[in-house]
Amino acid sequence: MLTDAKEMAPYLSDWRGRYHGAACAVVRPGTTQEVAAVVRLCAAAGVPMVPQGGNTGLCGGATPDGGGxxxxxxxxxLDRVRAVDADNNTIMIEAGCxxxxxxxxxxxxxxxxxxxxASEGSCTVGGNLSTNAGGVQVLRYGNMRELTLGLEAVLPDGRIWNGLRGLRKDNTGYDLKQLFIGAEGTLGFxxxxxxxxxxxxxxxxxxWVAVPDPGAAVRLLGMMRAVCSDRVTAFELIGGTALGLVLQHIPGAxxxxxxxxxxxVLVELSDSACNAELDTELERALTLASEQxxxxxxxxxxxxxxxxxLWALRENISEAQRIEGISIKHDIAxxxxxxxxxxxxxxxxxQHAWPDVRIVAFGHIGDGNLHYNLSKxxxxxxRKFISRTPEVNRIVHDLVAGFDGSISAEHGLGQLKRDELLRYKSVVEMDMMRAVKxxxxxxxxxxxxxxxxxxxxESRGDAET
Known part of the structure; x- marks a missing residue:
């Protein structure tokens, strides 16, 4: 348990430095039973609890408020590998790994x-689960929801729910693990x-492929999947401004x-077979695409x-933006x-509202997830532009909603988008979520x-159903 202000400081700010909070203590339990013991004590005393993994989140979801x-x-x-079942193709692993x-x-x-x-050296399994992380290979393998078969969680009263089953078919009632994936620790840890x-x-x-425009990138994706099937593992769209920031700020780029x-577009094929000759297949597909x-x-x-x-150019976009300065970030689908x-x-x-706006657009076009970040x-x-964040968000998020999209694709809601949810979720959806909570x-x-x-x-969404 940490109570010294200097020792607690790293746990009380988010990675981007946007959110700063306070806490009466930081505890570092080493087992599920210790987590449960802490939760029972806090529940009995009415003390709020904030879970934290690698503290690499981008929406303030692991930062406490300022109340202290x-x-x-x-x-x-909690960083142990409990079991690997190679025949079942499963791994049982703790949340802090x-x-x-x-x-x-x-x-x-x-x-x-x-x-x-990009943060895989620091982010943890628990954080990936709590935000339903996606990353660059969702196109082929799916996000954390699709990759998860079972969970263990500590409930708000300190009880331990053991749902650690490695079953691909389990039709015995509600799929309880799905409640905790993407819930950001609001229903249990x-x-x-x-x-x-x-x-x-x-x-x-x-x-690395230059394309005339995003429309060509979408058609290229369809062609690549038709020619190369599910060997298309990743398909990333990178705007010229995003690449320019990496070349400017990242040494060696x-x-x-x-x-x-x-x-x-950054495209990757992969295969478990040794004789796949993927380079030849990729070159053949790109030649066909060039002819079209x-x-x-x-x-x-x-x-x-x-x-x-090539991957470093893509993975360092966020770091290059951080060096460049604060921007208004959107993680949309x-x-x-x-x-x-x-x-x-x-x-x-x-550009109609702010003619000199700088648009940094990149992301996982293979699954429809764009990172759409704006600055001057x-x-x-x-600084003046950042102060207009609500107006900027309204333009971007209203357009996203108009295209039947989502204002949060893989980063979660945290504190950053909590209030925005009220505008874009219907009353029915919000009531259902609150009922679960x-x-x-x-x-x-x-x-x-x-x-x-x-x-x-007054802000309970525009939709009634």
């Missing part, structure tokens, strides 16, 4: 765990999980192509180092077919102030 009454439960000591640690445990068993994020594993990847082929365009006018210049990585250099129209309409609307190049102008956490002690906003009748 909460206890932060840092779960980093880092994503990179999980990946290495899978490799040690000659298996593959597909979730991959995940302490362990049974996750799917896959055959080890033996071959990869990676290319080099342009992937001689002539940079406004839009690029979908591709300009392209480079196929000739070795692992070159592939890693749009049906893949409607991404080009959204990008065009959003650009027009934002000059620091003084940017009331049933499991009637005293509101589990990560209070996250996900669900207090009821404000």
């Amino acid at each position: 009454r909460a206890v932060v439960l840092s779960l980093g000591r 880092t994503l990179a640690g999980l990946q290495q445990a899978a490799i040690a068993a000659d298996r593959f765990f597909p979730l991959s994020l 995940i302490t362990a999980a049974v996750l799917k594993l896959f055959p080890a990847i033996r071959q990869r082929a990676t290319a 080099r342009p992937p192509l001689q002539a940079g365009g406004e839009w690029s 006018g979908l591709v300009g210049d392209a480079v196929v990585a000739g070795n692992l180092a070159q592939a890693e250099a 749009i049906p893949v077919s409607r991404i080009p129209a959204f990008l065009e309409r959003a650009r027009a609307a934002l 190049p000059a620091a003084a102008d940017n 009331q049933a499991l956490d009637p005293h509101g002690l589990m990560n209070p102030g996250k996900v669900l906003a207090p009821v404000r009748p």
Whole structure:
């Protein structure tokens, strides 16, 4: 247990430095039973509890409020691999294990765990589950919901729910694990999980491809999947401004192509077979796409180092933005077919309001998840622009809703988007969510102030059904 202000400080701010809170203590339990003991004590005393993993979240979901009454439960000591069942292709692992640690445990068993994020060396399994993390390979493998077979969680009264079953078919009533995935610790604290594993990847082929526009990128995706089937593992759209920030701020970054365009795609094929000849397959597909006018210049990585250099350009976009300065960030999901129209309409609307707005757009176009971030190049102008965040969000999020999209794709809601939810979820949906919260956490002690906003009748969404 930590109570010294300096020792607690790293646990009381989020990674981006946007949210700062206070706590009466930080506790670091080492077992599920210790988590349960802490929860029972806090519940009896009416003390709020905030779970925290690697503290790499982008929406303030793991930061306590400023009241100073909460206890932060840092779960980093729950980092054990409990079991690997290679024949069942599953791993049972604790919530505090880092994503990179999980990946290495899978490799040690000659298996593959597909979730991959830029923060994988620091983010934890519990955090990935609590935000239903996606990453770059959702296109083929799905997000954390699809990768999870069972959970163990500590409930708000301190009881332990053991749902650690490695079953792909279990039709015995409600699928309770789904309540906790994506709930950001507001219904209970995940302490362990049974996750799917896959055959080890033996071959990869990676290319950086210039495309004329996002519409061509969507058509290229369809063609690649038709030609290469489910070997298309990742398909990332990168705007020219995003790439430019990486080249400006990240040491060692080099342009992937001689002539940079406004839009690029990073595509990767992978296969567990040793004789797949993926490089040849990727080159053949890109040649066909070029003949159809979908591709300009392209480079196929000739070795692992070159592939890693291409991926570093994509994975360092967030870090480059952090160095550049604060921006208004959006983590949105749009049906893949409607991404080009959204990008065009959003650009027009934002430039009409702020002609010199800088748009940093990139993301997992294969599953419709865009990171759409906005700023001004000059620091003084940017400070004024950031103060207009509610107006900017209204333009972007209203367009997202108009395209039947989501204002949160993989980062969660946390504090950042909690109030926005009231505008874009119907009254029925909000009532259902509050009913679940009331049933499991009637005293509101589990990560209070996250996900669900207090009821404000004047802003309870535009839809009634």
